[in-house]
Amino acid sequence: MDKLKHFMIGRYGIDQLSVALLIFSLVLSLLNGFIGSTILTIVDLGAIFLCYFRILSKNLYARQQENFKFLRIWHPVKNASLRKWNRLKGMKTHKYFKCPECKQTLRVPRGKGKVCITCPKCKHELHKRT
Ligand SMILES: [Zn+2]
Structure with missing residues (x-):
């Protein structure tokens, strides 16, 4: 354990992009179990190689910048999925x-009969059955 700790000193380690690469390669290898494509195998190995390269890299600044770029793309995707879920x-x-004026989504509890909903964004009022 001490040897591993000593080996990892000054190295980048695991971040969100590395975990994403690992999950991507896992999904790819599962998919490839059904398809059996050589190209998928190469892409899968590339993803694993890139993941290990990033974890063991000593160029911390470059790896951080890559992770920031990844997170800038990943966060909007994640937030949109969470909102849908x-x-x-x-x-x-x-x-x-949906507010007809500003397209804001309005959430109202069900089973309250006919109610007057005021949009919190533009104060437009609409009458709906819940
Ligand atoms: Zn509105």
Whole structure:
């Protein structure tokens, strides 16, 4: 264990991009189990190689910059998926409307009869059955 600790001193280690590469390569190898493509195998090995290269790299600044670029792309994707997932979870208890004025999504509890909904963004009022 001490040898590994000593070996990892000054090296970059694991970050979000490395984990993403590892998951990507795992998904790719699972997929390749069905397809059996040589190109997928090469891409898979490339992803694993890149992952280990990044973890063991001593150029910390370059690896951080790569991770920042990755996160700048990843966060909007992750947030959009989370929003969709939360909306799916809330379908039973809430009803969703779109404000006709500003296109803001409005969430109202279900089963409250006919209600007047005021958009918090533009103060437009709409009457809907929940
Ligand atoms: Zn509005």
